[in-house]
Amino acid sequence: MKGMQRRIVVVVFPGFQLLDLAGPADVFGTAELVTPGSYRVEVVAPRAGLVTAGNGVTVMAGALDEVEGPIDTLMVAGGLSVPRHLADAALVGGIAARAGAARRVASVCNGAFLLAEAGLLERRRATTHWLSAGELRERYPDVEVDADPLYIEDGHVWTSAGVLSGVDLALALVARDLGHEPAGRVARGLVVYLHRPGGQSQFSLPMAALTPRSEPLRELQAYIDAHPCSDLSVPALAARAGMSERHFSHVFTRQTGLSPGRYVERSRADAARRLLETTDHPLDTVARRSGLGTAETLYRVFRRHWRVSPGDHRRRFSPPKER
Structure with missing residues (x-):
């Protein structure tokens, strides 16, 4: 597609997010301003006409079945209404x-369900909103x-959280x-971070666990989060x-999923992440205050959970120092 305008077709439906x-439309639209002739965005839906988003805003869409010719990127939106559209x-x-x-x-968010229903995620690695x-x-x-x-990214299929x-x-x-x-110029124009790596976690780590019944x-879970050391x-x-070790491990795992x-x-x-973002403590101090012990353990744990080093995370996400 080098030297050609890339056609981005975004699929929406009643109740979409x-x-x-x-x-994404603003990203591609800004890229077109930065590099003229790079992108054009079309919005389509199962039926042409006005389509109302979940928040009540309406957009004009063309008909999905009338899209003809090659497409650079077919992108499917998500929304709370996705479950009722799977049929x-x-x-x-x-x-x-x-x-x-x-x-x-x-796909964006739970638009992944529509890709999966269409058979496009079969035997592929994919993500979606963590709640879904x-x-x-x-x-x-x-x-x-x-x-x-x-x-x-798995082959030619991309999914997002x-x-x-x-x-x-x-x-x-x-x-x-x-x-x-050019992507950096787009990000600066939109005042967003470029370019959060795909491996960056989409949520605070303890949120990955279920709340115990x-x-x-629940009190113990709160105690763990408040007393990392x-x-x-x-x-x-x-x-x-007040349980035996075996029974406690079984019940905790069953009720939280971890x-x-x-x-x-x-x-x-997660405690270490907050310290990196809000303090300028050396890494060994962050490791000690988060209960991880040593800078070596901090580095290993950070790489495992966020796929970035502690220092890299601090550079990306800590607020700039005042002059």
Whole structure:
């Protein structure tokens, strides 16, 4: 597509999330201003006409089944109404048909469900909003669902996490198409961060755990998050919960979806993240105050959970120092 205007076709439907359209559309629109002739955006829906987003704003869309010719990127929006549209043959069938004419296919948030329903995520790794990841995994067992990254590229198919991660995905596509310098100008024009890596986690790590049904375990979970430097070993936590170690491990894992050890590590990693973003403490101090012990452990844990080094994260996300 070098030297040619890239055709971006965004699929919406009644009740779609407006930001899933507006965010990427503004990225591609700004890229067109930065590099004239690079992109044009079309909005389509199962039926042509006005389409009302979940927040009540209406947009004009063309008909999905009337899209003809090659497509550079077919992008599917998400929204709270997605579940009731999975049986819409015009929408799902239209996505499947148009995907065959597209160089690449993408989804924002739970638009991944529509891609999966159209058979486009079969045997692929994909992400979606973390709240919907379990349902995507259960409904489509042939999809390798990873709830952590902001976006995932698997072959010609890209999926992104919740809402604003669609901006991250669109910036990544612009960087891939035009290079990092033009993408950086787009990001600066929109006053957004360039370019959050796809592996960046989409949520605070303890949020990945379910809230326990048991009040004592909810209190214990809050205690873990508030006291990262305390003894948070299984024996200590089991004693605090008034259970045997074996029973505690079983109940905690069943009710939160994470083993006690894994939850503690995630909680401490998140405490370290907050310290990196809000203080200028040296890494060994951050490691000690977050309960991770040493800078080496901090580095290893950070790489495992966020796929970036602690120093890199601090440079990207800490506020600038006042002059």
